[in-house]
Amino acid sequence: MTTRVRFAPSPTGYLHIGSARTALFNYLYARKTGGKFLLRIEDTDLARSTEESTRSILEGLKWLELEHDEEIVFQSNNADKHRATALKLLAEGKAYRDFTPKAEASGQDVKAVIADRARQNQGEKNMRDNPYRELSKEESDSRAAAGEPFAVRLKVPETGKTVFEDAVYGLQERDYNDTEDLVLLRSDSHPLYNLAVVCDDIEMEITHVIRGQ
Incomplete structure (x- = not known):
């Protein structure tokens, strides 16, 4: 290799x-x-x-x-390839449309927004509380066809973990319970770094x- x-x-x-x-x-x-x-x-x-x-x-x-x-x-x-991958994951049930309305800009910088979000979520462990995660395919398709804005999120399994060998730190494990459903495409269909x-x-x-x- x-x-x-x-x-x-x-x-x-x-x-x-x-x-x-x-x-x-x-x-x-x-x-x-x-x-x-x-x-x-x-x-x-x-x-x-x-x-x-x-x-x-x-x-x-x-x-x-x-x-x-x-x-x-x-x-x-490569944005078109990234979008195609997100849509493939969506079709396979490995991602879902998130119709949560986009929050209005608060005037805070990015670091301040992240810090506020961390304080609000402190102590919370439920990473699967998005109400659109289990939306039926029919309703999701219907709302998308009607023009309702949505982001696409990775549908992380509820149980299990990822295991890999790091050349420096050795065996690493990441529990799915500690992994959020990452955004893959924004509501304007722009691919995010997590996917790209x-x-x-x-x-x-x-x-x-x-x-x-």
Whole structure:
């Protein structure tokens, strides 16, 4: 098996020291194992991604002499593939439409919103309380056909766990009870990072993910 690693920055700012360190670790691992070092620009956040940031990242990698081995992948170019994957999961019953009305902007920044949500949910363990999770296919299809806005969420199993071997930390287990139904597509059908990163890693045949903790 040929080692294939990737450096996948978001072009929402300049290349900083932490990102450069991650790129270096990936580059060195690829060179040590005779593998491939790939570059993917994760520009799914269209509102914050800029050409200037992309240019800064590319110039920084060039200055560091961290040369990628294949053509650069821009994640936004794969949006149609990401949407198709979400719809496939929906058809297979592995995802569902969430018709929860979009909350109005509060004026808070993203970190403040996340902190408030964490405080509100403190002590709660039920990750499956979305009222649309068990909506019948007929009603879900009918509401979607009528033009009602919806997001698409991953339908995480109620029981069980994911088990995998981490090359650094060893055996890892993640209980499904502690995993929320992640949003895959926003109500405007824009794919989110949660979906895009997995689809692209599979398509690029990534064998190892090396990143900061």
